[in-house]
Structure formats: C-alpha cells, structure tokens
Amino acid sequence: MNIKLILVGKTEDKYLLEGIEIFEKRLKNYINYEQIIIPQLKETKNLSPQIIKDKEGELILKHIVKYDKIILFDEKGEEFTSMDYSVFLQKQMNAGVKNLCFVVGGAFGFSEEVYRLADKKIALSKMTFSHQMIRLFIVEQLYRAFSILKNEPYHNQ
Secondary structure (H helix, E strand, O other): OEEEEEEEEOOOOOOHHHHHHHHHHOOOOOOOOOOEEOOOOOOOOOOOOOHHHHHHHHHHHHOOOOOOEEEEEEEEEEEHHHHHHHHHHHHHHOOOOOOEEEOOEEOOOHHHHHHHOOOOOOOOOOOOOOOOHHHHHHHHHHHHHHHHHHOOOOOOO
16 A cells, blocks of 8 residues: 655644654655645735635645545544554555545645545544644654554554
8 A cells, every 4th residue: 555645835844844754764664655745825815715725625636646545634534543543544455445645735624626535534633733743743643553553562552
C-alpha cells in the first residue's frame, strides 16, 4: 500500500518541520509514503470562505487519482485510539487498497466536491489545533500505527 498525504499550504515553523521530517523518515521504513504540498492561495483577502474552499478543492483534486481511497482529516470525522487506528490501517492493507490518500484542507475546510469524493473522515481530536501542528500529529500517528502492527516497542500498551 502507498500512503499519500496532501496538505494545503506549507509548514513554516522549524520545530514542526524537524518533527515531521523525523517521523516521515521513520515511516518510510514501513510503507511507501509521499507528501504533497499545495501552495497557499494568494490574494484571498477579498474572497469568501466558499470560494477559497472551492479553489483549494480544485488543487487538491489534481493530485487524486481514480483508485485513491480518500481520507479527510476533518473535525466532524471519526475519532480513533492509536490501537484502533492501526487496526484501520491493517484493514485497508487487507482489503488490497493500493493508494491511501490522506488530505488536510485549508483553514476553512474542504469544498463540497472533495467531501463528495471522500471515502472517510477522521478527526484527531475534538480540540482545535493549527493546520501546521496537525501535520506532525498525522505522521507521528502513522508511524505509531505501523510500529504497533509490527509489535515494536514505540507504543506502550
């Protein structure tokens, strides 16, 4: 299985970039992993949130192919424990999913078209976190899930 993480806007904080890099490097020992960064829209001051979501949605959809299973990180999604998340990933592999495509939208969420094409929504927490911080949480939890599946000592149970 391949994992693709699509992100709207780049991460700018050095400490987050370093953390993301650490877990992405570790993650690549388990699975084919790719991060795609969609540039932040420019000159959005006079645009409505809906127009911004639609424009970002068009850019997101350019990186999704027909056979991708699309998982959105969304505040209204299903919450998992780390163990449950590892079981979810194992089920995707057992089902023969070739490309698992995780998507983090912009500040206003996703366009209706992106929501329509999504196979699932996952919430990391009921709390609100910055979009930049969420990226570190996502790659750390992916790494944790695969270390759980391999019965490695990273996750304490």
